[in-house]
Amino acid sequence: MRRYLxxxxxxxxxxLLAAAxxxxxxxxxxxxxxxxxxxTMISILWAAGMNLLTGYTGLVxxxxxxxxxxxxxxxVGLVMRCGWSFWLAMPVAVLGAAVVGVxxxxxxxxxxxxxxxxxxxxxxxxxxxxFVYFIGLTNGDTGISxxxxxxxxxxxVSFHGIGFDLLLTFAAWLSLAATWAIAHxxxxxxxxxxxxxxxxxxxxxxxxxxxxxxxxxxxxxxxGVGGALYATYVGFASPRSFDLLSSLSIWLMVAFGGxxxxxxxxxxxxxxxxxxxxxxxxxxxxxxxxGALIIAVIVLMPGGVYGTLLAYVRRLPSLKRxxxxxxxxxxxxxxVRRS
Amino acid sequence: xxxxxxLLIAISVITxxxxxxxxxxxxxxxxxxxxxxxxxxxxSNGQFFLTAALICWSFVTWLAVPIWVAALLTLAVSLPIxxxxxxxxIRRFYDVPDRNIAYFVxxxxxxxxxxxxxxxTYGRWSDxxxxxxxxxxxxxxxxxxxxxxxxFVLGAASVxxxxxxxxxxxxxxxxxxxxxxxxxxxxxxxxxxVRAIYRLSFALGMLSIFAGGIxxxxxxxxxxxxxxxxxVTAFAIMIVGGPGSVLGAVVVGMVFGFTQAGVSTxxxxxxxxxxxxxxxxxILLLKPSGLFSR
Numbered sequence: 001m002r003r004y005l006x007x008x009x010x011x012x013x014x015x016l017l018a019a020a021x022x023x024x025x026x027x028x029x030x031x032x033x034x035x036x037x038x039x040t041m042i043s044i045l046w047a048a049g050m051n052l053l054t055g056y057t058g059l060v061x062x063x064x065x066x067x068x069x070x071x072x073x074x075x076v077g078l079v080m081r082c083g084w085s086f087w088l089a090m091p092v093a094v095l096g097a098a099v100v101g102v103x104x105x106x107x108x109x110x111x112x113x114x115x116x117x118x119x120x121x122x123x124x125x126x127x128x129x130x131f132v133y134f135i136g137l138t139n140g141d142t143g144i145s146x147x148x149x150x151x152x153x154x155x156x157v158s159f160h161g162i163g164f165d166l167l168l169t170f171a172a173w174l175s176l177a178a179t180w181a182i183a184h185x186x187x188x189x190x191x192x193x194x195x196x197x198x199x200x201x202x203x204x205x206x207x208x209x210x211x212x213x214x215x216x217x218x219x220x221x222x223x224g225v226g227g228a229l230y231a232t233y234v235g236f237a238s239p240r241s242f243d244l245l246s247s248l249s250i251w252l253m254v255a256f257g258g259x260x261x262x263x264x265x266x267x268x269x270x271x272x273x274x275x276x277x278x279x280x281x282x283x284x285x286x287x288x289x290x291g292a293l294i295i296a297v298i299v300l301m302p303g304g305v306y307g308t309l310l311a312y313v314r315r316l317p318s319l320k321r322x323x324x325x326x327x328x329x330x331x332x333x334x335x336v337r338r339s
Numbered sequence: 340x341x342x343x344x345x346l347l348i349a350i351s352v353i354t355x356x357x358x359x360x361x362x363x364x365x366x367x368x369x370x371x372x373x374x375x376x377x378x379x380x381x382x383s384n385g386q387f388f389l390t391a392a393l394i395c396w397s398f399v400t401w402l403a404v405p406i407w408v409a410a411l412l413t414l415a416v417s418l419p420i421x422x423x424x425x426x427x428x429i430r431r432f433y434d435v436p437d438r439n440i441a442y443f444v445x446x447x448x449x450x451x452x453x454x455x456x457x458x459x460t461y462g463r464w465s466d467x468x469x470x471x472x473x474x475x476x477x478x479x480x481x482x483x484x485x486x487x488x489x490x491f492v493l494g495a496a497s498v499x500x501x502x503x504x505x506x507x508x509x510x511x512x513x514x515x516x517x518x519x520x521x522x523x524x525x526x527x528x529x530x531x532x533v534r535a536i537y538r539l540s541f542a543l544g545m546l547s548i549f550a551g552g553i554x555x556x557x558x559x560x561x562x563x564x565x566x567x568x569x570x571v572t573a574f575a576i577m578i579v580g581g582p583g584s585v586l587g588a589v590v591v592g593m594v595f596g597f598t599q600a601g602v603s604t605x606x607x608x609x610x611x612x613x614x615x616x617x618x619x620x621x622i623l624l625l626k627p628s629g630l631f632s633r
Contacts, residue, residue, distance in 0.1 A: 060440060107624045114380060114439040118574070119623050121382075122616050125571060129609060248447055287455030294448030298441055299431060 013177055016266075020169045028162040036277045041168040042230050043273035045175040047253040047265035049222020052179060054251060055260035056188060057215050058195030060117040062247045063105070066127030067220045068227030069242025071097035073131070073138050075228040076147050076237055086150035086232065094224030101220035102213060109212045112198055124244050131239035143238025150232055164233060171229060175222055180262060182218070191215055195260070245287065252290055255297045258307030267306045343482075350483045352600045358489050358558050360596025361496035362551050366569060367576035367588035368503060369547025375520045375583025376540040378439045379429065382446040384548050385570025386453040391417065391552030392561055393461055396468045406471050410553050417549040421542040424449075433537060454566065462563050469560045492558040499550055500589060503543075507585060516540055520583050568612060572599075575615035579622045581629025590631065 020041070027033040046068070053059045074093030078084040084092075108119035131138050138144065150167070151158045159167055182188045190211050193201040202208050231237040253272050258264025272293070276286040301308055370384050381387075391413055398409035428445060432438040461468075472488035479485075507513035518526040519536045527533050555561065555569075576595055580587025595615060602611040622629060 060444065107620075111623065111627065113437055114443050115623060115627055117440055117443055118380070118578070119620060122620050122623075126613070126616055129613065133609060245451065248451065251444070284455055284459050287451050287458075291448045291451030291453075291455060294451065295428065295445055298445045298448070299428060 010180070013173075013180060016176065017170075017173045020173055021166065024162065024165045024169045028165060032277075034162070034165050036274050038165050038168045038233055039230075039277075040269060040273040041165075041172040042226050042233065043250070043253060043269040044172040044266055045168075045222060045229070046226040046250045047257070047269040048172075048175040048179045049219045049226070050250045050254045051259070051265040052182065052191070052215055052222070053219040054254050055258075055265070056183065056195060057191040057212065059112075059120075059212065059216070060251065061105075061120045061216070061219065062117060062244060062251070063101070063120040063123040063127065064219070064223050064250055065242045065244070065246035066124045067097050067101040068223040068230070068246075069127060069131055069237075069239070070100055070227070071224030072227035072231035072237050072242065073144075076144055076231050077137060079148065079232075080144070085153065086228075087153055090150075090225070090228040093228055094221055097224040097227070098217050098220035101223070102217050105216050106213065109209055109216065121244065124247055128239055128243045131242065138237075138239065141239060143236055143240075144231075145236045147231055147235045147237060149235070168229060168233065171225065175225070176262075176266065183262060187211070187214070192260070245290075248294065249290055252294050252297070254304075256293055256304055258304030258310065259302075261304070261307050261310060264304050264306035268304065271305070347483060348604060350480065352597070352604055354480075354485050354489065355603075356593075356597035356600035358493050358496075358596070359599050360593035361493060361500065362555050362558070363572060363576060363596050363599075364500060364589040364592030365496050365503075365554070366548050366551035367573045367580065367592045368500065368585050369544040369551070370573045371577045371580065371583055371585060371588045372516070372540050372547070373544035374439075374577060376516060377429065377433070377442075377537045379442040379541070380439055380446070380574070380577075380582075381544065381548075382443055382570060382574070383450040383453065384573045385566035385568070386450050386457075387420075387545060387548045388552035388555070388569045388573075389457065389561070389563065389566035390420075390453065391549035392468065392470075392556030392565075393457070395553050395556055396470060399470060406473050406557070409470075410473075410557075413553055414546065414549055417545050418542060421545040424545075425538055425541050429541060430534075433534060450566075450570070454563070457563055457566075467560050467562055468556065470556045473557055489558050492554045496551070496554050499547070503547065503585065512536075512539060516543075568608075571612060572615055575619040577629075578619045578627075579630060581632035584629060584631040587629055587631030 024034070024037060027037050046064070050061070050064055053061045053064070071090075071093045074096055075086070075089045078089035078093060079086055082089075104123050105120070108116055108123070111119060132140050149158045149160055149164060152163075182191075190201070190206050193204070193206055194208055194211060198208055227242065230241065234241075249272070253268035254265045255268070256272060257266065257268025272290070275289060276283050279285050279289075297304065303311055366384060366388055370381050373379050373381055394416055395406075395409045395413040398404050398412055399406055402409075404412070429442070432441055435441060472486065473491045474487040476487045477484045478487055478490060505513075507517055515526065515531045515536050516539065518529070518531055519533055519540075523533055526536075555565070572595060576588055576591045580589075580591035598614060599608065599611045602608065602614070
């Protein structure tokens with residue numbers, strides 16, 4: 001595994017980190033833009049996790065936001081009720097959410113395509129109903145407000161302002177580095193094999209269920225970390241933040257950018273996450289815009305913005321020569337199936 | 340509790356269960372016909388169900404037409420809507436092998452658009468929507484009252500279901516449709532125009548969903564949340580009954596209708612929704628082809 005982790009220290013990734021930090025510093029003067037950037041960073045983290053499931057493995061998981069919700073409520077509960085430090089509460093809640101996610105998803109991992117998506121939708125609906133129903137833990141529809149931000153260990157102060165933005169930026173970058181490492185590992189290639197043809201993958205000796213379970217667990221970790229950071233960053237958690245529409249939005253960021261490409265979901269999150277904030281008081285329009293984009297992606301651009309661009313650029317002869325010299329290149333050219 | 344009180348509750352559960360059951364069956368039949376033929380899991384069925392009720396409400400409220408005219412007009416409106424959807428979105432995927440997942444996400448997108456539009460339009464105009472009764476008055480079944488309007492809804496939905504069955508069984512179109520359900524290649528070889536059948540089944544499915552929405556609006560007052568509940572319920576019925584099986588949709592639809600009526604009488608309707616979801620998950624895990632599949 002160390003070899004793959006070391007492979008993550010590539011010039012591209014370091015450049016990405018530098019760009020993200022620069023962006024965070026540039027917008028830090030304006031709290032509104034800084035807040036939008038923070039949410040965008042969490043969206044990038046979520047999109048990276050969803051990309052592992054949807055893009056690389058071909059599993060449309062609509063319970064993603066629900067799992068993020070479990071972790072968010074778990075973290076908030078441990079911090080606000082039990083007085084734990086965020087840095088102790090988050091890993092516990094994230095692991096808990098991932099285990100719950102895998103347990104809930106375990107039976108559905110035998111299913112594929114539409115039936116997997118449907119059962120994940122059922123799980124998401126059950127979780128959403130649960131968030132409202134267990135008022136004692138979640139405060140129901142009202143939600144939990146005044147959630148304290150994460151503390152900086154051993155100092156007694158907590159993250160705020162640019163410090164928190166940089167924390168989110170680093171978390172987003174870390175998630176991308178992890179995705180990069182996974183995509184370039186044998187595990188990542190097994191996932192792509194499962195996406196392309198499950199029966200064939202089984203035939204060449206890949207344990208399909210086990211690998212799906214693993215990627216589901218890893219994807220749930222992304223969801224959980226994002227959920228814990230989201231609740232503490234916004235300072236508010238309600239069932240609306242972790243409902244089916246949130247899952248769909250994250251799916252859309254991945255698909256709009258380009259499923260199964262490394263940079264696609266980043267592009268998707270960068271474009272789509274700020275949209276609700278730009279609409280200001282017309283924020284209900286967000287649902288209409290996102291819905292229209294979902295349709296547009298499926299009908300017109302199954303490869304997504306970045307995937308389509310990549311496929312186009314690759315056809316240019318000079319780039320073809322350049323890319324053929326590069327070992328490995330980008331793991332997938334974005335020509336994913338319509339799923 | 341006295342005997343008459345128990346009897347009253349029992350009668351109310353039975354009548355509510357019957358009315359809800361036939362409406363559930365009608366909508367689920369519409370969803371299952373479309374899935375059986377085109378392989379399109381219509382996740383936006385709940386939104387179209389609500390659309391129908393809202394259009395009917397708009398006709399009655401704004402144009403002040405009698406309710407039966409509004410109902411017929413609403414049914415007529417469903418045809419251009421289905422044609423438009425079929426021609427712009429659905430037709431493109433007829434030849435894609437894994438199209439059900441693409442359709443599923445596509446209809447989720449449609450759901451999101453419609454719910455976004457309704458929440459800023461109808462959602463701002465009113466919290467609750469009521470349609471005037473088709474037939475006024477109350478009939479006593481023994482000592483127990485039931486509004487004539489609900490009796491009418493029960494009758495109309497039953498007649499529509501019977502018509503649907505008769506059409507599928509005896510009409511040449513219906514027989515061709517069932518042939519496509521069973522084996523589209525063989526049906527094509529026998530001279531069935533598969534694409535025409537796809538188009539027909541989509542329009543027929545939408546018509547059933549619209550009819551269900553109108554009848555629901557007549558029987559009960561409704562709000563915007565009914566769309567989501569109906570979507571989950573119709574999907575659960577389709578999966579449990581077996582995708583493509585109209586008989587399964589009707590049987591399971593009636594069972595779910597009585598469940599809803601029974602559970603709502605004693606505790607929160609959320610528990611009924613929980614039970615549908617649980618039933619759907621269990622069937623998905625144990626027998627994804629459903630109870631009534633052939």
